[in-house]
Amino acid sequence: MSKIHVIHENDAWTDPLIAALEARNLPYASWHMAEDRFAAEGFDPTGTPPEGIFYSRMSASAHTRGNRFAPEFTASVLPWLEAHGRRVINNSRALNLEVSKLAQYAALEAAGIRTPRTLGAVGREATLRAARQLGETPFILKPNRGGTGAGVQLVQSLDELATILDDPATEAPLDGTWLVQQYIRSAEPAITRCEFIGGRFFYAVRVDTSKGFDLCPADVCEIPPDDGDSQDFGFCPAGEAESGAAQEKFRIIEGFHDPILDRYAAFFAANGIEVSGIEFIRNEAGEIFTYDVNTNTNYNTRAEEQAGLSGMDELARFLGRELEQSESRRKAA
Incomplete structure (x- = not known):
C-alpha cells in the first residue's frame, strides 16, 4: 500500500x-x-x-x-x-x-536574495581574521550548522571574540566552521518568518526576538515567560526590547505581502525545497536581509488559533x- x-x-x-x-x-x-x-x-x-x-x-x-x-x-x-x-x-x-548556512547564503545570493555579509572560518586564528575583515562591531558569531539558535552570540569586540574562542566552555561548531556575520540593526525587536507549503506562500509570522535567538515556532520549543527572576534569555538579534506590556512571541501577520515572496518561491523551486520557513529581518532603513532557511519547519498553535489557520x-x-x-x-x- x-x-x-x-x-x-x-x-x-x-x-x-x-x-x-x-x-x-x-x-x-x-x-x-x-x-x-x-x-x-x-x-x-x-x-x-x-x-x-x-x-x-x-x-x-x-x-x-x-x-x-x-x-x-x-x-x-x-x-x-x-x-x-x-x-x-x-x-x-x-x-x-x-545543514549548511554558508551553502544557504550562496544559494540565496545566487537567486538575487540579499543576506547579511557573512564570512566562514575554520579555527581560532581564521575566525579572528574573518572578524577583522568584516570590519565592524558588534557582529554575530554563529556555527555553520546549528539550529534553534544554538551557539549564536552577539560579539562586541575582537577581544571579546578571542575570549569566547579561548573559553573551554565554548562548544565548537559541529562541522568546525564558524560564521562571522554582519549585525543588522532593526527598528524593532522582531523578525519575519514566511511559511511556504507546496512551494506556495501560506502565511508570515512576526517573531518577537527580545528574549533570544531560539526562534523555533514549535509549541515544545517555546521559551517560558519571564517571571522576573534572574534567568538569562540571551541577546535579541533585532535590537533592544521596548518596555511595556508583554506580547505574544509569535503573531501571524494578516494580509502580508511583499515582493520578496516571489523571489523566495523561485529560490525554493530551484533548490528542491517545497515546505519551509524562511526568515528575514528589516534594518532601520526598511531593507530586507534574509538569514535563515528552515526546511524542517514547525508552526505555533497559539498564533494559528488566533488567526484561524493551521499549517499542519x-x-x-x-x-x-x-x-x-x-x-x-x-x-x-
Whole structure:
C-alpha cells in the first residue's frame, strides 16, 4: 500500500503532523532516522523503496537532541529514493542547504536574495581574521550548522571574540566552521518568518526576538515567560526590547505581502525545497536581509488559533494530494 513516509528525527516535532494525517485518514509511515528505528537491521541501498511519497523533515539541529548522525544517514537515503524515481518532498538538495548556512547564503545570493555579509572560518586564528575583515562591531558569531539558535552570540569586540574562542566552555561548531556575520540593526525587536507549503506562500509570522535567538515556532520549543527572576534569555538579534506590556512571541501577520515572496518561491523551486520557513529581518532603513532557511519547519498553535489557520492541516492536505497524484501516475505507467 502506498503511504506518506515522513522522514525525521524528532517525534515531538512530528506528532502534530501525524495527528493531521490521521484526521484526514491518510496512510503514513514514520521513518525515524535515529535510535535504530529506521532500517533497524541495516540500510540496504540495493533494495527497492516502498511505494508512496517521502517527505523529509530532517533538521540541522538533530545533534542537539542526541541524534548526531541522523542528517548524514538521511543524506544517504534520499538519493536512493530519488534514484528509484520516488516522489521526495524536500529532496537531497534541500537537505544540503538545511545543514549548511554558508551553502544557504550562496544559494540565496545566487537567486538575487540579499543576506547579511557573512564570512566562514575554520579555527581560532581564521575566525579572528574573518572578524577583522568584516570590519565592524558588534557582529554575530554563529556555527555553520546549528539550529534553534544554538551557539549564536552577539560579539562586541575582537577581544571579546578571542575570549569566547579561548573559553573551554565554548562548544565548537559541529562541522568546525564558524560564521562571522554582519549585525543588522532593526527598528524593532522582531523578525519575519514566511511559511511556504507546496512551494506556495501560506502565511508570515512576526517573531518577537527580545528574549533570544531560539526562534523555533514549535509549541515544545517555546521559551517560558519571564517571571522576573534572574534567568538569562540571551541577546535579541533585532535590537533592544521596548518596555511595556508583554506580547505574544509569535503573531501571524494578516494580509502580508511583499515582493520578496516571489523571489523566495523561485529560490525554493530551484533548490528542491517545497515546505519551509524562511526568515528575514528589516534594518532601520526598511531593507530586507534574509538569514535563515528552515526546511524542517514547525508552526505555533497559539498564533494559528488566533488567526484561524493551521499549517499542519494545510501540509497534510498537500501531502494527501501528492500521494494521490503519485498513485495515479504509478497505475498509469
